[in-house]
């Protein structure tokens with residue numbers, strides 16, 4: 308990969324390599340676009356097979372954050388960080404060293420939790436910089452964002468039901484949730500409280516048991532999740548599960564869940580979904596509640612503000628689905644266009660002298 312060419316192709320502003328040999332820190336921070344505000348995105352700790360893989364991941368993920376914040380209507384740009392290393396070897400010093408690099412960017416990048424990093428790690432980073440979110444209560448942090456994410460997903464599901472069935476009423480509708488972890492569990496609660504019927508699929512049987520005891524429902528294993536005779540498939544576990552092999556099995560008219568990167572191949576799979584008349588709520592639109600949670604934290608807004616922002620995912624998902632219909636494009640293309648239109652409109656404002 309030619310880094311500068313790749314940055315130009317994806318539209319990145321800045322990529323920073325960070326190292327500290329004493330604590331074996333090797334990290335990359337990517338600032339994609341700061342038109343709408345400081346770049347924000349999680350810090351992922353992962354044992355990448357190569358530095359090129361790490362760079363590819365951070366470039367892709369940071370660009371995704373720009374689109375996510377833009378469609379969510381937040382005054383944030385897109386950024387992301389990856390620490391290259393074994394997730395089982397974490398230390399205070401590692402995260403504090405990373406925090407010093409974040410501080411050196413002077414607020415152009417704000418970090419948060421991501422894969423293999425948690426509140427405790429953010430607390431270490433907070434000792435070196437204020438440009439971190441998702442810290443614990445001790446730092447007036449917003450803590451676990453998953454209830455807000457699930458609240459947004461719940462309202463995104465309602466929007467899909469309205470567009471597909473003509474009513475956003477969840478009562479009596481059957482929703483199959485893959486992954487009853489942090490997001491999936493809260494989603495199950497919101498759906499249950501609104502009278503939905505639930506189906507669960509999870510490799511962790513303890514998580515299923517807990518949800519079954521509290522909210523009832525059925526359990527399916529493996530590929531039976533895709534074949535489930537339900538109204539909505541809600542992927543809330545891992546990415547890449549909707550692909551050329553699974554799409555032919557899907558009977559639900561709607562896919563709307565909290566997981567990131569649900570489509571294995573964005574372009575080809577959105578075409579396949581269109582051909583099968585399956586409505587797909589783009590992942591980064593419907594799961595923006597977590598970002599809204601940290602945005603509220605940054606602005607010093609109460610938790611209720613994050614929840615009301617997440618409720619607005621209903622309107623955003625509807626806008627995306629209507630735009631896709633009106634312009635004859637996939638829902639992913641429609642949401643990408645919405646993001647680009649907002650960024651361009653705000654960029655044009657800078658011509659206005661004040």
Ligand code: NAD
Pocket residue numbers: 452453454456485486487488489490491508509510511514543544545546565566567594595597
């Ligand atoms: P989590 O680890 O708490 O839960 C994931 C659940 O999925 C677990 O119960 C796990 O056992 C299950 N699972 C893993 N692989 C599976 C498989 N192959 N089949 C069935 N179940 C499987 O994670 P989470 O925080 O709930 O996040 C879930 C997804 O939502 C991820 O893709 C994450 O990136 C995305 N997301 C989360 C948030 C958030 O606020 N937590 C925000 C935005 C997006």
